[in-house]
Amino acid sequence: MINLVLFGPPGAGKGTQSDMIKEKYNLVHLSTGDLLRGEIKAGTPLGIKAKELMDQGQLVPDEVVIGMIDSKIKANKEGNGFIFDGFPRTVAQAEALDGLMSENDIAISGMVALDVDEEELTKRILKRGETSGRTDDQNEDLIRNRVKEYNTKTAPVANFYEAQGKYKAIGGVGSIEEIFTNLCAAIDSL
Template sequence: MVNIIMFGPPGSGKGTQSKLLQDKFNIIHLSTGDVCREEIKLATPEGLEAKRLIDGGNFFPDKLAYRIVEKFLDSNNTAKGFVYDGMPRHEGQIEVFDEMLSKRNGVVDLVIELKVEEEILIQRLLKRGESSGRPDDSGREVIIKRLRIYDDVTAPIAKRYKERGVYHSIDAIGSLNNVLDRISLLLEEYLAVEMIPVEVQR
């Protein structure tokens, strides 16, 4: 099983590229947000707890998010691999994430950060905000604030994974297929070296 962390600033395309990798390599795209929303929709015990917190205006705690993700992993324990989109979000989550994988005989194999110039990110998010109506993409000041939070909270995890030798940055400017090709080349090279039997769909 291969475990890939995909991260990057808002608007970098990490969700889109994770879904494309899922289709191409027959691995599972695990979006923390999507998995948690599904638990809420199904009204599971974890979902009901999450809904109570959100409805009360509280932050979604790391501990609950990981419980939900672990439940998802255990229900997909025959998967050939996962691409994680949305975790870990900050340095404090790295050890918990490692422990979660270790309990399932896994490790972080690849960490891929999508790199995009800030002004391009801003324009992408403004355009997305126009079409989706998302309040967090509604204006330049709101977007810049989100980007600063990413720089302060999430970007520092790169240093930790560089120290392990599993970090890679990818130029995420260009067409979806061009960016996918860059990521796929990296993953195919890793799989060839490790000889992990992941089915590639061409």
């Protein structure tokens, strides 16, 4: 069983790469962004609150995200493993995820991070915003705020997994295929 955290700032290519990783390794894809967007589309109270926060470039509260993740783990325990995309975003979430995994008699195998500089991230997200319909993908100030949030709150999660010997960084610039090949090499080494 492989339980992988795919890590990187907004626009690093996690969504693109996670789809390919999910297919190759037959993993259950847990994207907090997709889960939250599903709640938003359904117009649930959680979705309405999440949209307000996301439109401001802020993170959704831990207890909400952790509850959604716990449900998905419990519903998919018999598979080949999980790929976590966009979670954990804070050290507190990483600790909670380790706790959830332990409660379910599984563990995180490793974290693979996509490294991309801020200017490239901004270009990618603005380009994505042309077709995504997401307001937070169309405003450069919001994008830069999201990257700043990532750098201050999310990047320390890498240290959490590095201290466990479970962290690998991969260059996130290049062709999709080159990045995927490098990711697979890192995953296979876990």
